[in-house]
């Protein structure tokens with residue numbers, strides 16, 4: 001392939017991405033602007049005021065999330081960011097970060113993690129993936145429930161799973177996962193899983209989904225087990 005062609009292709013992807021981001025971010029901004037305008041009314045009662053403020057914040061959060069997710073998609077895969085990731089630490093971090101959101105939804109986060117479990121990958125990306133999956137799990141349980149995070153060895157591989165007791169998905173829904181803009185939520189972006197599929201594959205991982213409508217869903221991420229040789233390499237590079 002000619003260099004010119006590659007440049008043209010890059011430009012095409014970048015401008016497409018820019019167009020999507022501006023389109024997606026404009027909606028929540030327009031909605032927020034509308035609410036702020038309504039707040040200007042001196043006769044507005046206190047209850048409405050609180051509601052509009054709440055909705056404005058929610059829309060601003062959505063704008064922020066869209067930008068974060070798009071930036072992740074746009075970042076090239078850079079194996080220089082690879083490090084030895086200790087899954088007990090990573091899962092503990094996710095639990096702490098997601099707990100406030102879980103409590104708000106009456107959801108309990110449980111963990112079952114093998115103490116020695118580790119993989120090689122990009123820490124920021126793994127964290128973002130796990131956060132996206134835990135967020136979806138929590139959002140799937142309208143009346144509260146339980147999210148179980150596990151990490152352990154299975155048949156010479158490392159498996160991380162995120163299980164919920166939520167609404168579940170149909171076969172058709174599952175087959176569409178990971179494509180752009182597949183959201184069933186009023187304020188969804190459909191970008192979360194796209195990021196998860198991209199990042200996990202980039203780390204050499206595999207994603208499996210098991211779901212049953214009205215029962216719940218399990219997302220399993222499978223990674224190659226670290227060999228002695230690259231284990232030593234990563235131990236060294238971590239010291240730097």
Ligand code: ADP
Nearest residue numbers: 136137140182183184188189190191192193217
């Ligand atoms: P968003 O959360 O913004 O809708 P995602 O890409 O994170 O976008 O998810 C896409 C869709 O996949 C969701 O709208 C939902 O319909 C479905 N989904 C994802 N995770 C789950 C889950 N744990 N339980 C049920 N449905 C899910």
Ligand code: MG
Nearest residue numbers: 132136192193
């Ligand atoms: Mg999501």
